[in-house]
Structure formats: C-alpha cells, structure tokens
Amino acid sequence: MGAAVLSAPGESRRERSARTYAAVLDAADRLFAENGAEATSISDVATRAGCSVGTVYHHFGDKKRLLHALVERYIGRFQITIDEVVAPPRWAGSGVRVILAGYVAFSLEAGQSRPAFARPGAETARSDSKVRLQLAGLHSELKDGFASLLLVRRKEIGHPNPILAIHFVLDQLAAVIIARQNPFLMPSTLIECPSETFVQEALEAAAAYLRLDE
Amino acid sequence: MGAAVLSAPGESRRERSARTYAAVLDAADRLFAENGAEATSISDVATRAGCSVGTVYHHFGDKKRLLHALVERYIGRFQITIDEVVAPPRWAGSGVRVILAGYVAFSLEAGQSRPAFARPGAETARSDSKVRLQLAGLHSELKDGFASLLLVRRKEIGHPNPILAIHFVLDQLAAVIIARQNPFLMPSTLIECPSETFVQEALEAAAAYLRLDE
DNA sequence: ATTATCTATAGATCTATAGATAATGC
DNA sequence: ATTATCTATAGATCTATAGATAATGC
Numbered sequence: 001m002g003a004a005v006l007s008a009p010g011e012s013r014r015e016r017s018a019r020t021y022a023a024v025l026d027a028a029d030r031l032f033a034e035n036g037a038e039a040t041s042i043s044d045v046a047t048r049a050g051c052s053v054g055t056v057y058h059h060f061g062d063k064k065r066l067l068h069a070l071v072e073r074y075i076g077r078f079q080i081t082i083d084e085v086v087a088p089p090r091w092a093g094s095g096v097r098v099i100l101a102g103y104v105a106f107s108l109e110a111g112q113s114r115p116a117f118a119r120p121g122a123e124t125a126r127s128d129s130k131v132r133l134q135l136a137g138l139h140s141e142l143k144d145g146f147a148s149l150l151l152v153r154r155k156e157i158g159h160p161n162p163i164l165a166i167h168f169v170l171d172q173l174a175a176v177i178i179a180r181q182n183p184f185l186m187p188s189t190l191i192e193c194p195s196e197t198f199v200q201e202a203l204e205a206a207a208a209y210l211r212l213d214e
Numbered sequence: 215m216g217a218a219v220l221s222a223p224g225e226s227r228r229e230r231s232a233r234t235y236a237a238v239l240d241a242a243d244r245l246f247a248e249n250g251a252e253a254t255s256i257s258d259v260a261t262r263a264g265c266s267v268g269t270v271y272h273h274f275g276d277k278k279r280l281l282h283a284l285v286e287r288y289i290g291r292f293q294i295t296i297d298e299v300v301a302p303p304r305w306a307g308s309g310v311r312v313i314l315a316g317y318v319a320f321s322l323e324a325g326q327s328r329p330a331f332a333r334p335g336a337e338t339a340r341s342d343s344k345v346r347l348q349l350a351g352l353h354s355e356l357k358d359g360f361a362s363l364l365l366v367r368r369k370e371i372g373h374p375n376p377i378l379a380i381h382f383v384l385d386q387l388a389a390v391i392i393a394r395q396n397p398f399l400m401p402s403t404l405i406e407c408p409s410e411t412f413v414q415e416a417l418e419a420a421a422a423y424l425r426l427d428e
Numbered sequence: 429a430t431t432a433t434c435t436a437t438a439g440a441t442c443t444a445t446a447g448a449t450a451a452t453g454c
Numbered sequence: 455a456t457t458a459t460c461t462a463t464a465g466a467t468c469t470a471t472a473g474a475t476a477a478t479g480c
Contacts, residue, residue, distance in 0.1 A: 038253060172416075179392065185392055186388055257443095268461075434476100435472105442467080447461090
C-alpha cells in the first residue's frame, strides 16, 4: 500500500518528494473518481497514497488546491495527445469519413483511459469558473482541430451549411460518447450495444447528416 | 421563509403535516440540485423548508430516505406525463418527423421544468441500484413508448435495420439534449446555439440517419 | 539551514437522537 | 393518546494546523 513512498536506495530527497507528490495525485485521482471529491476525505487520500495527512497538506495546502492540481495535471497530459491527433499531416490523404472515425476513436479512448477524470473534472468545473474555462478551452482545441480538418474537405459535404453542420456533428458524436460512458446519465441502447455497432451507427448517423454521398 | 409551514386558519393537523412534508421535499429538491446532496446539510434543508432539523428527521428518518422520497416523488409525477405523451391516439395521423419532434420537445421540457432533479437523481442512481433500476425503467418507458409509435410507421424509414435505427436515434436525441442541458459535461455548439437551430439540426440529423426521404 | 515527513489535536460541521411541549383526533 | 414540532446535544467526521523529528542540500 504505502510502499510507493518508502525511500528507494540511491534516491535523492527531491526525487522522493516528487514521488510522494505524484502518489498523492494518483490516490486522489482514483478516490475522487470512485466516490466523488466531497465524499473522499484527505485522510482517505493519505492512506491510499501511503503517507500522512500532514504530508498531503504540506504539498497541496488545502483540498481545493489538491483538486486544482489534479485538473492541471490532467489538462497538461491531455493537451499533448490533442496536439498530436489534430496535426494535419497525420490526416493527409484521408477523407471526412476517416477523420470522423478518428475523432470517435480518440474520444472513446480518452474517456476510457482517463475514467478517473470525468467526475472530479465535472465537479470542479461546476463550481470553479477558472477550471470550467480551462476545460472548455481543452475541448475547443480538440473540436476546432477536427473542425478545421473537416472544413478543408468541405467539398465532400452536401449539407447546405457546412460550418454549422461540422460543429453540430462533432458535438453530437461527443454527446453520444459521453452518454455511453456515463450509464447513470441515461440508460440506453447506446450503452448496451457492442462497441462495433455503436461506432458504426454513430458514424453512419454523422455521414447521413453531413450528406457525404451527394 | 418559514411562513410555508405556519398553521393556516381552518387547516387540520393532517393537512399541515402534509404541507410540512412537501415543503421539506421542495427545499431538498432545490438545494440538492444547486449544491449536490452531499454538500447540503439537513440543517440547510430545514432552514429552507422553514422547520427544524428534528422535524425533517421525524418525517424522513434519515438523509438517505429523504433522497429516496425525493426520487419517488419525481418518478410518480413523471410517470403520469409519460403515459400521456406516448398514448397512440395522441399521435394518430402523425408521421415519423412529427413524432420525433414531439419526443424532442417533451425531453427538452422535462429537463427544463425539472432541472432540480437531474443532479440528485444521477447522484443517487450512481450509488443505489434500486433507484438506478427505477430511473432506467422510467426512461425505458418513455423510449419504448416512442419506439413503438415509430415502429408502426416503419414504412417511412429507409434504414436497413429499422428497429436498431429507431432505438439508436432516440438515444442520440436524448444524448444531445442532456449535453445541452448540462454545460459542465461538454462545452459546445450544442449549448451556445439558439433553441430553434438546435432542434432543427437535431431533427435533421435524425431524419437523415433514418433515411426518411427514400 | 531547509524541508519532507509524521503525530496529535483543535475547531468546525454534520448526522441523528433524546426529551419536552403543545395541539389535534378519537 | 397520539403525534408534529421544537430545542439541545451527543458522537462521529473532517479540515487544517502546530510542533517534533530526521534526513538532505548548500
């Protein structure tokens, strides 16, 4: 359990401190995601991280700043993968269908590999306008990145208002993915059907709306 | 403030007690929706309802049962409006497009007139499997009601698998409505655009996916 | 000398109950 | 006699801090 923070041989004091810091964030990440930030005490976090309550306060000051640090770490990591996936060269030669499939795959993956984040992120965003703006910016970067990839290929799109349609379709895809990954929001076929069916129908709905075949 | 519970002239003891009971539920409804059930103390609820902490416990036993009673009341009210809206005679002579528009209007209205419920409902469902099943049943009743209205009109639908398509499209519409009504889940065009645009594009996406014009 | 860590605890809530009170219902 | 209500409070957490300790860094 607490083994993560015991000093390892040949480890500097700075290194161990950084490891403790990360262990606390990891512990908060899991516990906040499982039970919500409010239902999680600093004592719970400390126990899981294998350190004391005092140590948590030493590193983060208070609970609010611990949540902020968690969000910041998430944003930092996510930023990098977004920058990679929206890079135009990556999609050279690909049409609208392939790009939409890439958007869905990326969004699904992001939600699955970071299930820990959705809950504390939304909770924090609700009450903290700074965090809300940061997350909105992150989402916009992903969406605008894909939107401009699609805009360049607007000749494939038969919808009378391509700009509106592109934004709407990306948001619609994000919405069904969020619904699928948060069963308590809306029990539905979106959740019960197998992954291939889900992706296929979501993409077919997008293609039909955009009128790709005209 | 507390005036709601003061005895009114010519009011029986039973009546006043029922009014107190309802006032506590109303208070919990608002506070739980605004701040979350966990962040709301029984003392907050009592103050808002204009009664004492002891009175809340007299009526509901404990906090968990207060949440349950709130969910039950919501379910009871909602059940009635669902039964009305999915009644086949109401849609006699209407095509798929009109019915889908009705589904969207009803879902939008439900979310707007009961904003108070979404949060405590989801919070409770997350931890309480009985409530989760109840809410799933409620949603299923709405969805299955509309699904059978659409199924009867399947000749209008060009999608190769009408049953799958009907369920998928209803869930997709629900997902974009939820996204629109919960800005902290996903900042997006879905939220920023005016109501008419939102409804129009959502319905156009549905119609295109179902292939209503073939 | 600094600082990462721990232990112990003060102070603030919050849930739930006990017991008193006063008004209705049978 | 019952019960809806109130006041007061016990007991359980939970946040945050104070102060001690021991190991590193300059």
